[in-house]
Amino acid sequence: MSDLINHRIRRSWTEEGAASAGLPDRAVRWLGQRIGQVGPDRGGKTGAAAPVAESALTVPVRTEFEDLLGADYVLVDPQERLGRTGGLSYLDLLHARAGDEVPVPDAVLLPADPDQVQAVLDLCVRHDIGVVPFGGGTSVVGGVAALRGDKAAVVVLDLVRLDELVSVDPVSRIAVLQAGVRGPEAERLLAAHGYTLGHVPQSFERATIGGFAATRSAGQASSGYGRFEDMVAGIRLATPKGEWRLGVAPASAAGPDLRQLAVGSEGTLGVITEVALRVRPLPEQRHYEGWIVDGWEAGAAAVRKLAQDHGLADVTRLSDVDETNVSFSLNAGLKTAALKAYLKARGIKNPCLLIVGWEGDVVRRRRTSAMLRCSGALRIGKVLGESWRHGRFNGPRQRDALLDLGVCVETLETAAYWSNLDELHDAVRAALVASLGQAIVMCHVSHAYETGASLYFTVLTSRDDRDPVGQWQRAKAAACEAITGIGTISHHHAVGVDHAPYLEAEIGKIGLDVLRAAKSAVDPTGILNPGKLLG
Numbered sequence: 001m002s003d004l005i006n007h008r009i010r011r012s013w014t015e016e017g018a019a020s021a022g023l024p025d026r027a028v029r030w031l032g033q034r035i036g037q038v039g040p041d042r043g044g045k046t047g048a049a050a051p052v053a054e055s056a057l058t059v060p061v062r063t064e065f066e067d068l069l070g071a072d073y074v075l076v077d078p079q080e081r082l083g084r085t086g087g088l089s090y091l092d093l094l095h096a097r098a099g100d101e102v103p104v105p106d107a108v109l110l111p112a113d114p115d116q117v118q119a120v121l122d123l124c125v126r127h128d129i130g131v132v133p134f135g136g137g138t139s140v141v142g143g144v145a146a147l148r149g150d151k152a153a154v155v156v157l158d159l160v161r162l163d164e165l166v167s168v169d170p171v172s173r174i175a176v177l178q179a180g181v182r183g184p185e186a187e188r189l190l191a192a193h194g195y196t197l198g199h200v201p202q203s204f205e206r207a208t209i210g211g212f213a214a215t216r217s218a219g220q221a222s223s224g225y226g227r228f229e230d231m232v233a234g235i236r237l238a239t240p241k242g243e244w245r246l247g248v249a250p251a252s253a254a255g256p257d258l259r260q261l262a263v264g265s266e267g268t269l270g271v272i273t274e275v276a277l278r279v280r281p282l283p284e285q286r287h288y289e290g291w292i293v294d295g296w297e298a299g300a301a302a303v304r305k306l307a308q309d310h311g312l313a314d315v316t317r318l319s320d321v322d323e324t325n326v327s328f329s330l331n332a333g334l335k336t337a338a339l340k341a342y343l344k345a346r347g348i349k350n351p352c353l354l355i356v357g358w359e360g361d362v363v364r365r366r367r368t369s370a371m372l373r374c375s376g377a378l379r380i381g382k383v384l385g386e387s388w389r390h391g392r393f394n395g396p397r398q399r400d401a402l403l404d405l406g407v408c409v410e411t412l413e414t415a416a417y418w419s420n421l422d423e424l425h426d427a428v429r430a431a432l433v434a435s436l437g438q439a440i441v442m443c444h445v446s447h448a449y450e451t452g453a454s455l456y457f458t459v460l461t462s463r464d465d466r467d468p469v470g471q472w473q474r475a476k477a478a479a480c481e482a483i484t485g486i487g488t489i490s491h492h493h494a495v496g497v498d499h500a501p502y503l504e505a506e507i508g509k510i511g512l513d514v515l516r517a518a519k520s521a522v523d524p525t526g527i528l529n530p531g532k533l534l535g
């Protein structure tokens with residue numbers, strides 16, 4: 001059963017991704033010049049087996065789970081348990097490579113349907129066992145760490161078998177998908193009915209419908225299709241108090257929108273078993289292209305104009321000068337050289353790449369293009385846009401290759417109102433550089449709104465092998481401190497464990513008390529996802 005998804009694949013991210021998991025030689029040389037001390041001899045500590053303690057589940061309790069799910073769906077093998085703990089952050093990858101001691105669940109449970117999920121929760125309540133809901137395991141904030149809190153045992157509830165399209169309502173354009181359906185499968189199931197969800201985060205290939213909902217995920221085409229929470233029409237959760245269903249109408253004034261309390265609850269208020277989602281007709285056409293803007297401020301102003309005057313393309317992604325430089329350097333060749341010469345001849349000193357993509361009604365592109373021209377942007381054409389679209393999943397696939405070379409590589413994200421965006425960009429950048437020294441810190445806006453935008457930073461620096469974990473923890477803490485008070489601690493990666501210390505500064509003590517009260521209403525004994533969101 002566990003071969004349904006191999007959670008131990010790290011090298012290639014997905015089996016399909018293996019072909020693009022390597023790095024070209026010129027990229028390795030270029031990295032060496034920029035951050036120094038990288039090379040094939042810098043793989044660091046790898047291959048050690050992480051210690052896995054005996055399962056703390058007693059035989060009678062394990063038998064009860066087996067009677068409920070079937071013995072094949074209660075896994076206590078150490079490798080299965082180790083494969084379902086920790087997500088895919090840089091620190092998770094470091095720990096996995098080094099065989100560091102990490103929290104390991106006492107069992108992995110694989111329920112088949114929402115009723116079995118509810119029955120498992122009921123058993124966990126009865127035996128006071130912690131439960132970690134597990135979708136694709138792509139959390140980068142510690143969301144699936146198998147922490148046990150004050151419980152003697154903790155199980156991971158892997159939702160991989162909840163893999164069905166439950167229903168399609170073509171009149172309302174709503175499809176109900178089970179929580180364990182992964183991104184590509186969701187699109188395949190919906191395409192058979194002529195629909196798409198249009199939710200394509202960079203973790204699309206592995207992440208699940210339940211995980212998207214639990215973390216308020218944002219896909220690369222969020223400007224056109226909306227964030228995941230915008231798509232949620234209804235939601236079905238298993239909770240320690242029983243089943244909870246939400247969502248009967250597209251909009252409602254029947255008190256606060258509790259769907260939005262469930263969305264983003266990160267497994268602390270219930271296990272999402274089904275999500276009713278707004279779907280759209282499959283686009284007949286797609287058109288992606290690249291533009292160049294001179295300087296970050298000008299680029300941000302151009303994107304703001306699009307967002308505020310209804311000209312955003314479905315994908316609107318602005319790279320800062322550093323990210324544009326990196327992308328030009330890694331794609332060095334005759335075409336890039338010609339492009340650079342052309343930009344120089346046009347007097348563009350600080351090129352920032354803007355990718356815009358339309359899906360479906362591509363006639364809208366005329367309006368966006370006219371607005372971009374008015375903002376002084378220069379159209380470069382389809383090649384850059386299409387090349388971005390085709391390589392959109394390569395970043396995660398190449399992380400292990402970078403770790404093999406001794407590179408510390410990680411991303412972090414935030415968002416702010418337009419009036420604070422430049423300050424936030426500069427503050428986070430400065431904090432990362434001050435902490436890491438010689439580092440490449442690059443950034444893009446990939447989600448824009450009328451009132452503001454997200455910022456997504458990627459960091460590459462030479463790994464400090466004396467203290468690789470501390471090196472990143474200090475840099476991340478510095479970035480989080482810089483964000484606090486200007487922007488949000490997370491635009492789409494969620495809170496998990498890593499951002500929990502910063503939540504109170506954002507939502508206040510009253511906000512935390514409200515969340516705790518909600519949790520104690522549905523989960524009075526605190527079995528659900530110990531240590532996440534609320535710390």
Ligand SMILES: Cc1cc2nc3c(=O)[nH]c(=O)nc-3n(C[C@H](O)[C@H](O)[C@H](O)COP(=O)(O)OP(=O)(O)OC[C@H]3O[C@@H](n4cnc5c(N)ncnc54)[C@H](O)[C@@H]3O)c2cc1C
Nearest residue numbers: 135136137138139143201202203208210211217218267272
């Ligand atoms: C390389 C990389 C790129 C990424 N890019 C993006 C991006 O572009 N946009 C984006 O939004 N995120 C991105 N992420 C973050 C991550 O993929 C998202 O948070 C995603 O939504 C998690 O989905 P998942 O199924 O993997 O959930 P998991 O990682 O399995 O779980 C995430 C959290 O949700 C809880 N959870 C999972 N399923 C359920 C459920 N059914 N019921 C209740 N709780 C549940 C878990 O307990 C955990 O707290 C990226 C991550 C990586 C590693």
